[in-house]
Amino acid sequence: MQKLMMVACTLVGLAAYATVAISAEDLVAAVKERRHLMKEVVAPNAKLGGQMVKGTVAFDTTKAAAAMNEISGVPDKYVKLFPKGTEHGAVKDSEAKATIWDDFDKFKATAQKLKDASAKAAGAAAQGQGTFTAAFNDMTKVCKECHETFREKLEQ
Ligand code: HEC
Structure with a gap:
């Protein structure tokens, strides 16, 4: 048992070593920034x-298009804010499921879908x-799709 514990500690130590290039502060800052984009933009x-x-709210072509364009500007920045080590449980307030890193291409593709769907909604206005x-409505399906697969919603 003690031996097992030692192995586990060594592994954790190695994992920490592997991510040494990114400081703990950087990880926290990435979570903060990506939360800001979802919550505030x-x-x-x-x-x-x-x-x-x-x-x-009265339908307004210009305002509706502007709102959708704001959303469309997010995904490219957003996917860059997921360094390894920022999953739920690793950094406080992170709601990112580990599945993001299991299939990062799928995560990026889903973000791209949001970019396209919001740009389309902007044009449709x-x-x-x-x-x-x-x-x-097509765009909000993408929100749901991504959250179901990649977000671990925290109890607030
Ligand atoms: C590509 C995937 C993806 C798409 C698309 C997506 N989200 Fe998110 N969203 C996430 C992830 C992942 C989190 C949790 C991130 C974290 O906390 O680390 C999140 C968190 C949030 C949060 C919580 C923010 C906070 O920290 O309080 C809100 C609100 C939110 N999303 C709204 C939306 C809405 C509205 C849409 C669609 C217009 C959307 N999201 C589309 C992945 C996505």
């Missing part, structure tokens, strides 16, 4: 789009509320 613009779809609604 993606979510409020998606909320505004949803309100225009429901009609609780000019064609009126009906066209916008369809494109907006």
Whole structure:
């Protein structure tokens, strides 16, 4: 048993050594920045789009397009904020499932889908509320798809 513990400690030590290039502060900063992008950029613009779809906020072509373009600007930056060692449990407040690093290509492809779907919704805004609604709903499916696979939602 003691021997097993020692092996486990050595492995943890090695894992820490392997990521030595990235400091603990950098890992924390990456989590903070990516949370900021989801919470302060993606979510409020998606909320505004949803309100225009429901009609609780008057539909406005320019504002709807601007909101979707804001979202579209996020994915390229977003996927760069996932250094190894920032999964849920490793860094406080991280909601990133380890599955992200099991299949990083799929994670990137899903982010690309959000970029495309939000750009499409931005373009659809000019064609009126009906066209916008369809494109907006397609975009929110991508949010759900990615969260189901890659996000470990924390109890707040
Ligand atoms: C490519 C995958 C992906 C897509 C697409 C995606 N998200 Fe996320 N989202 C995540 C991950 C991963 C987290 C958790 C990240 C972390 O905490 O480390 C997250 C977290 C969040 C959070 C919590 C932020 C916080 O820290 O409080 C909100 C809100 C959110 N997403 C909204 C959205 C909305 C709205 C959409 C669609 C318009 C969306 N997301 C699309 C992956 C995605």
